[in-house]
Amino acid sequence: MSAVADNLSIREQVGEEEWELRVNLAACYRLIAMYGWDDLIFTHISARVPGSEDQFLINAYGLMFEEMTASNLQKVNLAGENVMESSHIVNPAGFVIHSAVHAARHDAACVLHTHTRAGVAVSAQTDGLLPISQISLLPVASLAYHDYEGIALNDEEKPRLVADLGDKNFLILRNHGLLTVGSSIPDAFLFMYALETACQIQLAAQSGGGSLTEVNPAIVAGIRAQVEAVTKGMGGELAWPGLLRKLDRRDTSYRD
Numbered sequence: 001m002s003a004v005a006d007n008l009s010i011r012e013q014v015g016e017e018e019w020e021l022r023v024n025l026a027a028c029y030r031l032i033a034m035y036g037w038d039d040l041i042f043t044h045i046s047a048r049v050p051g052s053e054d055q056f057l058i059n060a061y062g063l064m065f066e067e068m069t070a071s072n073l074q075k076v077n078l079a080g081e082n083v084m085e086s087s088h089i090v091n092p093a094g095f096v097i098h099s100a101v102h103a104a105r106h107d108a109a110c111v112l113h114t115h116t117r118a119g120v121a122v123s124a125q126t127d128g129l130l131p132i133s134q135i136s137l138l139p140v141a142s143l144a145y146h147d148y149e150g151i152a153l154n155d156e157e158k159p160r161l162v163a164d165l166g167d168k169n170f171l172i173l174r175n176h177g178l179l180t181v182g183s184s185i186p187d188a189f190l191f192m193y194a195l196e197t198a199c200q201i202q203l204a205a206q207s208g209g210g211s212l213t214e215v216n217p218a219i220v221a222g223i224r225a226q227v228e229a230v231t232k233g234m235g236g237e238l239a240w241p242g243l244l245r246k247l248d249r250r251d252t253s254y255r256d
Contacts, residue, residue, distance in 0.1 A: 010071040013084070017050040022070035024185045024240075025057050025110075026254040029068035030247055031189060032114070037196060038065040039115040043177070044094040047110045047185055048102060054078045056102055058095065060088035069256045078103055092153060100158035101165065101181060108181045110188035118199040119178040128172055129198060131215040132205055136198035137223040139170040139191070148175040170195055186236030189243075 011019055025047045032038050032045070041062055049055040057073045059065070075083040080095040082088075094113065101111045122129055131140045146164040149157050165171050169191055171179040178195050182188030205212055231238045247254060 010084075015050075019070065021047055021050060021185070022057060022073050023255050025073055026068045026070045027244055027247055028110075028112070028185050028189050029059060029065040030251075030254045031243055032112075032192075033065035034247070034250070035193075035196075037114050037116050037192070040064070042091070042094075043113050043115050044091065044098060045110065045112045045185075045188070046095075046098040046102065048108070049075060053106070054103075055083055056098065058090055058098065060086070061091040062088065069254055071256055094152070096152040096155060096158065097161065097179070100161050101179075103158075104162035105165075105167075105181060107183050110182045110185045111179065112182070112188040112192050113173075113177060113179045114192065114196065115177040116196055116199070118203055119172075119196060120176065121203055122199040123172050123177060124175050129195075130202055130212065131217075131220050132212050133198060133201045134215075135194050135201065137215060137220050138227055139195045139198055141220055141223050142168045143170045143172065144168040145172050145174060148173065182236065184236060186240035188236070190236035190239060 010022075014022070025045060028045050032043075041059075041064060044058055046056045046058040049057060054077050055075055056077075057075055059068055060072050060074050063072065072088070074086055074088055074090055076090055076095070077083055078099045080090045080092060080099065082090075097113060098111050101108050128145060129136060129140060129143060131137055144165050146161050149160075165179075165181070169181050169187075171181070173179060178192065178199070180188050180191035180195060182191055228235075
């Protein structure tokens with residue numbers, strides 16, 4: 001990188017479209033932290049750089065999610081190598097998963113992965129996520145599972161992971177955690193909100209010790225059209241401005 005570029009801020013080095021993406025991705029990290037879905041420094045959210053098929057933004061390894069800003073997000077390629085000069089590195093285990101999904105799914109503008117207690121607990125259950133609550137129906141209607149193969153360091157796992165994911169938007173990584181894929185950051189966040197909440201409700205229902213009633217499969221089959229109607233066809237974009245306002249009332253530094 002040239003001496004001139006070294007003296008420029010990140011905002012001055014990227015276009016407006018990428019800067020807006022950076023702000024939204026940093027906001028997504030802050031929201032994950034605010035809702036208590038983070039796992040110290042060990043999970044990830046990635047977003048495809050506009051106009052590129054092989055460059056993505058992801059968190060700098062070692063920073064807490066509550067520390068993420070538009071400027072400290074890392075721009076990397078499919079090999080996890082920094083595209084822009086940085087003193088930070090990317091978690092290699094995390095990027096095996098993210099690079100696999102981004103490379104295989106051109107609609108995957110954002111990939112969100114968590115290790116929440118509720119998510120890992122349900123991922124360890126033989127029957128996985130059950131259609132026992134209204135909010136569980138959205139993930140159940142587009143849900144895949146991937147068996148645990150150890151910490152994700154092996155590139156040989158990638159084809160099996162993407163084959164299991166297929167064209168779904170929700171993936172439960174057995175004995176590991178949750179993953180959502182969205183055509184935008186707001187969609188990926190809304191999907192994770194639904195999946196995480198469904199897991200929490202399932203554990204709460206199971207803790208009561210009684211029999212559980214599952215939703216009729218015919219209702220599950222029609223749920224995506226109903227969700228489209230409820231969100232006015234906007235998906236995660238309907239709630240996203242309100243979530244940004246909520247963040248701004250607490251701390252606007254994610255925009256830096």
